[in-house]
Structure formats: structure tokens, C-alpha cells
Amino acid sequence: MKITTIEKLSEENQALVRLAMESRKHAYSPYSSHLVGAAVRSKEGNTYGGCNIEIITLQMSAHAERNAVMNMAMHGDRVIDALVCYGPYSGVPCAECRQVIWEFCDNNPDVLIIGATTEGEIELMTIGEIYPYPYGPTTKGIDCKKY
Ligand SMILES: [Zn+2]
Numbered sequence: 001m002k003i004t005t006i007e008k009l010s011e012e013n014q015a016l017v018r019l020a021m022e023s024r025k026h027a028y029s030p031y032s033s034h035l036v037g038a039a040v041r042s043k044e045g046n047t048y049g050g051c052n053i054e055i056i057t058l059q060m061s062a063h064a065e066r067n068a069v070m071n072m073a074m075h076g077d078r079v080i081d082a083l084v085c086y087g088p089y090s091g092v093p094c095a096e097c098r099q100v101i102w103e104f105c106d107n108n109p110d111v112l113i114i115g116a117t118t119e120g121e122i123e124l125m126t127i128g129e130i131y132p133y134p135y136g137p138t139t140k141g142i143d144c145k146k147y
Contacts, residue, residue: 026051
């Protein structure tokens with residue numbers, strides 16, 4: 001992982017961080033008060049935001065990264081180019097979100113993950129670094145490209 005600042009990112013990655021910041025404003029987390037935003041840029045260059053949505057039982061809550069990835073998929077894009085997770089104290093996606101992100105990485109461990117914190121810290125990582133032994137469609141021999 002590499003620590004940097006938003007000003008040192010490319011313009012397109014700065015825009016993706018800003019989308020995650022905007023998306024965080026819609027977070028619904030009355031139970032934990034843990035507000036998180038996320039944004040995905042697809043291989044096609046489209047961007048999609050997401051935020052965490054909590055449900056009182058908590059088990060059915062959805063994390064910001066997952067909602068951003070689902071937002072991308074429901075709009076027809078299938079491959080992530082980069083993903084931003086923006087939240088307090090850490091922007092590193094949780095283990096469950098890493099699994100969801102991997103589903104749409106087209107087996108590319110170099111997909112960029114940008115962890116951004118409300119304190120202004122930016123961490124650059126790849127999905128391969130944070131999910132080094134992935135379980136995915138190819139693990140089961142399934143070609144998802146036709147879906
Ligand atoms: Zn998560």
C-alpha cells in the first residue's frame with residue numbers, strides 16, 4: 001500500500017474520490033453512525049456511486065463499496081477499473097466487500113483500490129494486495145462474460 005494525498009492523484013482518480021465523498025452524504029447509518037461512501041469507475045469509463053445503508057437488524061445492511069459495485073452492474077458494466085472507499089479512520093474495504101469487488105475484476109489483481117479517509121489520508125492498493133488468494137468465478141470454472 002502506498003500513502004499519498006488527493007492532490008497527487010490523477011484527475012480521473014480525484015474525480016472518483018470526489019464522487020465517493022458525494023455519495024457518502026446519502027449514507028443511512030442511524031445505528032452505527034459510521035458513514036461511508038464509495039465510487040467505482042468501470043473499464044468503459046463510467047462512474048457509479050454507493051453509500052452504506054443500514055437496516056435495524058444490521059445483518060441485512062449493505063456496505064458502500066458493495067452498493068457502488070451493484071450500481072455499476074445494474075447499469076450493465078461488468079469490469080471495475082478502480083474503486084474508492086471513503087470513510088472515517090480507514091478506506092480499506094472489508095473482507096466481504098473484497099469478495100464482491102473481485103467478482104467484477106475480470107481476474108485482474110491490479111485493479112486499483114483507493115482508500116480515502118475523512119482525515120484526508122489516501123491509500124493506494126490493488127485488489128490483489130488486499131485479496132491475494134481470491135475465490136471467484138474461475139475457481140469454479142465459470143465464464144461470467146455472457147452475463
Ligand atoms: Zn464492506
